[in-house]
C-alpha cells in the first residue's frame with residue numbers, strides 16, 4: 275500500500291526533458307534515458323532470461339541481504355528468482371545505453387543474482403571490465419554458466435558478503451567508473467557501500483542505486499546520497515536512482531519520467 279503511494283507520488287512529480295536546461299542533462303534524457311533504440315545484443319541476453327524463467331530447477335539460497343518480499347524460504351525456484359529478483363529488461367537496457375554512451379572501463383555490480391543485468395553491463399564493449407559480487411554460491415554458479423552461454427569474458431565474479439569482499443576488491447583498484455548497487459537494500463549497508471565507493475571515485479564516476487523507494491530506510495539512504503557534498507546531479511526514476519559527481523554541474527535533484 276505504502277509502496278503504491280510512493281509510486282503515485284513519483285508519477286505526480288516526474289517531469290520530462292522540458293524541465294532540463296543543462297545541455298548535458300537534456301542530451302542524457304533525450305538520447306539515453308528516454309531512448310527506444312534497440313541493439314542486436316539484447317536478443318541473446320533476453321533469450322537467457324527466458325531460459326531462466328522457464329527453468330524448473332530448485333536451489334538452496336544463502337541470503338545475506340535484506341531478504342525477499344516474495345519468499346522467506348531457503349530454497350527457491352530459479353524461475354522465481356528470474357521473475358522477482360532480476361531487474362526487468364527495461365532497466366538492463368537503460369544500463370546498457372549508459373555504459374555504451376559513457377564507456378566506463380571499470381564497472382562494479384553489487385548483487386549479480388542470475389547475471390542477467392551483468393550481461394547488459396558487460397556486453398557493450400569487451401574492453402570494459404565488470405566486477406560483480408554475489409553472496410549466494412548456488413546463484414553465482416548459475417550466473418557463471420549464463421556468462422559462458424553469451425561468451426562474455428570481461429566479467430570477474432566475486433563470491434561472498436559485500437561487507438567483506440567490497441573493501442578487498444576496492445583496495446586492488448585505482449578507481450571505479452560505474453557502479454550498480456543492487457543488493458542488501460538496507461539504509462546502513464547502502465550508505466556504507468556508497469562511502470567506500472566514493473573513496474575510489476573520480477569526477478566522471480556514475481553510481482546507480484536500485485530500489486531507492488523499496489523501504490523507508492532506502493528512501494532515507496537516497497536522501498543522504500542526494501545531500502552528500504560529493505554529489506552534484508541525481509535522477510530519480512523510481513526503481514533506479516542515478517548519481518553524477520561532475521563538479522562542473524550545479525547541484526540539482528531531478529525526478530524524471532521513465
Ligand SMILES: C[S@@+](CC[C@H](N)C(=O)[O-])C[C@H]1O[C@@H](n2cnc3c(N)ncnc32)[C@H](O)[C@@H]1O
Nearest residue numbers: 338339360361385387391408409435436457458
Ligand atoms: C536483487 S538481486 C540482484 C539482481 C541483479 N542485479 C539483476 O538485476 O539481475 C540481489 C542479489 O544480491 C545478493 N546479496 C544481497 N545482499 C548481499 C550481501 N550482503 N553480500 C553478497 N550478496 C548479497 C543476493 O543474494 C541477490 O542475489
